[in-house]
Amino acid sequence: MLSDTLSNELQRYAIGSRIKALRLRKKLGLVQLAGHTGLSPAMLSKIERGQMFPTLPTLLRIAMVFGVGLDHFFTAEEEPLIAIVRKEQRLKLPSPPGGKHPAYIFESLDYPASGRRMEAFYAEFPLDAPPSEPHQHGSAEFIYVLSGRLVVNVNGKEVALDRQDAIYFDSSVPHNYRREGEAISTAIVVTSS
Incomplete structure (x- = not known):
């Protein structure tokens, strides 16, 4: 189980929403993406909704389908940097x-x-x-x-x-x-x- 601090940090990267954006851009359904990655549609859905964080090998499988590197999921958006530490x-x-x-x-x-x-x-x-x-x-x-x-x-x-x-x-x-x-x-x- 992840600590709240680790969970908050992982949420900051919005990996799930980035995967969903890539999937919708390619006009793929969850079942189709599951077929390409070998992952279950249920797992992909949980990842996209931020209920589960993918391991690096899982994320790499997804990245390979879309032709992006792992850095795609960890680079900052082109917004002004704001970092809040409670x-x-x-x-x-x-x-x-x-x-x-x-x-x-x-x-x-x-x-x-x-x-x-x-x-x-x-x-x-x-x-x-x-x-x-x-x-x-x-x-x-x-x-x-x-x-x-x-x-x-x-x-x-x-x-x-x-x-x-x-x-x-x-x-x-x-x-x-x-x-x-x-x-x-x-x-x-x-x-x-």
């Missing part, structure tokens, strides 16, 4: 993974957007969090502190940020974070490649 859909990911006391816990705020030029995260720095390990990536990072106090070390220079403070820096140099004070710290972190 609070309950976000996954909490500790950094480093698997540690008893992560330096921070982050949640991606834009994971459904394909080809994004930046990544946005909600980050939480717990009370028992050690400083994060120095790391470097991409070309730029922006942090906006929502609550608490966060100390950011960029290439050996430390800056303390309080609620509603912000910092922009070159993230290709070593940097790390640590929570300071009596409360947890939370922030919005945006990185670019």
Whole structure:
């Protein structure tokens, strides 16, 4: 059984309606498509109505009938990109993974957007969090502190940020974070490649 998050992500691709559009364009009925693919008309109907998600081999059989590649079902429509992430859909990911006391816990705020030029995260720095390990990536990072106090070390220079403070820096140099004070710290972190 698929989780709600996975199900919502698969719904976003509208694979069933794309299959139906291809079928109607070729003027094929479900029984005719079933004959070409070796799949049952009932299964094809469930896929088209979004009640069932096809496996990749099943989708490939359908794609071959219409002479399209698998990418046909996964490329974005020619509409402006809009990606919405509801609070309950976000996954909490500790950094480093698997540690008893992560330096921070982050949640991606834009994971459904394909080809994004930046990544946005909600980050939480717990009370028992050690400083994060120095790391470097991409070309730029922006942090906006929502609550608490966060100390950011960029290439050996430390800056303390309080609620509603912000910092922009070159993230290709070593940097790390640590929570300071009596409360947890939370922030919005945006990185670019």
